[in-house]
Every structure is written in C-alpha cells, then in structure tokens.
Amino acid sequence: MSARSLRTRLNRLGAPPASEEKWCAYHGPACEMGAQPLSELYRMVIEAKQRQGQEVPPLDEHREMTPEERRQYKAGYGEALAAAKARNEGILAELEAEAEAQAVVEEAARRVQGGP
Numbered sequence: 861m862s863a864r865s866l867r868t869r870l871n872r873l874g875a876p877p878a879s880e881e882k883w884c885a886y887h888g889p890a891c892e893m894g895a896q897p898l899s900e901l902y903r904m905v906i907e908a909k910q911r912q913g914q915e916v917p918p919l920d921e922h923r924e925m926t927p928e929e930r931r932q933y934k935a936g937y938g939e940a941l942a943a944a945k946a947r948n949e950g951i952l953a954e955l956e957a958e959a960e961a962q963a964v965v966e967e968a969a970r971r972v973q974g975g976p
Contacts, residue, residue: 883924883930883933884922884925885923885929886922887922888925888933891922894922898919906919
C-alpha cells in the first residue's frame with residue numbers, strides 16, 4: 861500500500877454518528893438499533909469471544925444507550941481513534957523512510973552499473 865493511499869484511508873476515518881441518532885447500548889452505532897444487520901466480521905468476533913468465555917453483548921437484542929453510556933462511548937471512541945491515527949502515522953513514516961532508502965539504493969546501483 862502506498863503512503864498516499866494510507867494517508868487517504870487515515871483521513872477517511874470518521875467521527876461517530878451524529879448525536880440525534882439512536883445508538884444501541886450493545887453494538888454502538890453498528891446496528892442502527894436493529895435496523896442494520898451486524899457485519900459478518902462483528903458477529904465472528906462476538907462468537908469467538910463467547911467461545912473463550914468472555915462476556916459479550918447479545919447479537920439479537922438492542923437497547924438505546926443512556927446519555928452517560930453515550931458519553932463514555934464517545935470518549936472511548938475518541939481515545940481509540942487517536943491511538944489508531946498515531947500508530948498509523950508511525951507506520952506511514954516508517955514506510956516513507958523505507959521507500960526513500962530503497963530509492964537511494966536503486967540510484968546507487970544504477971550509478972555503479974554505469975546507467976543513466
């Protein structure tokens with residue numbers, strides 16, 4: 861993946877849904893209070909956690925978040941998003957440095973071989 865496409869993907873990371881929307885206490889905005897089916901990946905993760913004996917939200921139940929639950933969800937979302945962006949920026953910097961180093965090596969190889 862190029863640095864440009866990674867940066868584009870980073871910029872597309874959105875904010876949580878608008879505050880007017882109903883959020884499910886079990887699935888956040890993922891299910892739109894049962895109006896949207898949960899993704900296969902989400903279901904697989906929940907089922908795997910369940911097999912490991914972890915406490916998981918019910919897949920077929922929905923309850924609207926309280927204002928306090930929404931505040932906590934938004935705070936956690938913001939922290940997770942900031943951490944992901946920081947981690948991705950570090951990876952992007954490493955990829956850009958690696959690409960620059962590779963370009964220097966290739967240019968040196970061309971010069972050694974007497975190329976243009």
